[in-house]
């Protein structure tokens with residue numbers, strides 16, 4: 349039997365960083381946060397391998413390069429509440445930050461629990477009502493009231509914030525429920541897909557190279573035979589395919605069946621051949637392997653590629669056949685990897701796709717279709733690179749939504 353409904357000014361669905369920070373910033377404390385799990389912030393707790401890389405030290409113009417094609421949507425929110433504001437928020441709460449050599453910011457304790465506890469304490473200081481272990485099942489809207497249903501209760505509110513995250517790591521509670529709620533209220537969902545994930549490669553023969561990493565490889569993406577995108581970044585060979593920041597950050601653009609061509613040398617195939625010929629003319633006695641050392645390709649990978657090209661490591665350059673040279677240039681400058689599968693939601697760090705951004709105001713996070721309906725965090729069609737960009741986006745969009753609710757009043 350349903351318990352009698354209660355009316356709140358604002359209900360926030362989802363107790364991840366986006367939902368918690370929205371609640372923390374609401375000025376009218378007649379607010380309710382509903383979290384499906386017995387504990388809030390389960391994904392936050394495992395972020396950054398439990399150390400929580402909550403933002404990045406980069407400038408805002410650099411930040412905006414880290415959210416793929418949807419970066420523009422975040423411009424306003426990121427400026428209104430930026431990385432320094434987030435660091436200051438935690439500092440005020442007694443949490444110092446540290447920065448690693450790549451600009452990633454962590455709590456100095458390297459404990460994600462310190463970040464989560466700060467948010468939970470701030471919610472309790474503000475007397476936010478908190479319902480845990482209660483998945484929201486459906487939402488309805490009529491007049492100026494939203495009705496929010498859990499299995500045994502019905503709640504009413506004037507403002508509704510959907511902050512249910514994406515679909516990745518479903519064990520943390522993010523199972524895409526918010527997409528359903530948004531659809532119930534008339535919104536379009538851009539098809540979700542796993543992002544920030546490793547990939548498996550069809551007919552992969554490099555398992556023995558697992559663990560080897562290539563700094564700053566050139567990665568070109570081909571769809572149906574046409575080059576559609578390119579990227580640079582560190583890649584790592586795994587037992588079944590490729591990973592590393594260069595692959596993970598680029599995965600938002602990839603689909604099962606696409607082709608990647610990886611350049612391990614930093615020069616084009618054409619320049620490779622020119623330099624090969626020039627070296628052969630000047631110092632033809634140099635063993636192939638010695639010349640190839642120029643490119644700083646890890647030894648085991650180099651051996652593998654020389655072998656696949658049909659060459660011999662110790663063979664003098666002048667004796668290398670043209671067809672071997674051509675094959676070497678292909679394999680070293682454009683090694684083809686057919687993507688079998690992007691690793692699924694179970695291990696993808698974020699979800700690309702989500703509530704369509706053209707239906708949301710980028711300054712307030714309010715729906716353009718339904719008044720007083722707001723979105724915060726990953727439930728929207730935004731996904732950032734690794735480096736703290738996703739959690740910062742969750743905080744910045746939450747702040748924008750809370751400010752808009754505060755200034756709209758009742």
Ligand SMILES: Cc1cc2nc3c(=O)[nH]c(=O)nc-3n(C[C@H](O)[C@H](O)[C@H](O)COP(=O)(O)OP(=O)(O)OC[C@H]3O[C@@H](n4cnc5c(N)ncnc54)[C@H](O)[C@@H]3O)c2cc1C
Nearest residue numbers: 362364365366384395396484512513521725726736738739
């Ligand atoms: C392993 C891993 C490591 C990561 N590391 C980093 C990192 O170091 N830095 C970084 O920036 N990003 C990182 N991310 C990504 C980052 O954690 C997410 O982008 C961020 O947590 C999104 O915040 P959110 O509040 O929008 O959603 P979530 O954190 O997914 O929270 C959504 C909440 O909504 C609740 N919910 C869902 N459905 C319902 C419902 N029906 N009713 C009630 N509640 C519901 C869920 O239980 C969950 O608590 C990592 C992700 C993973 C998986």
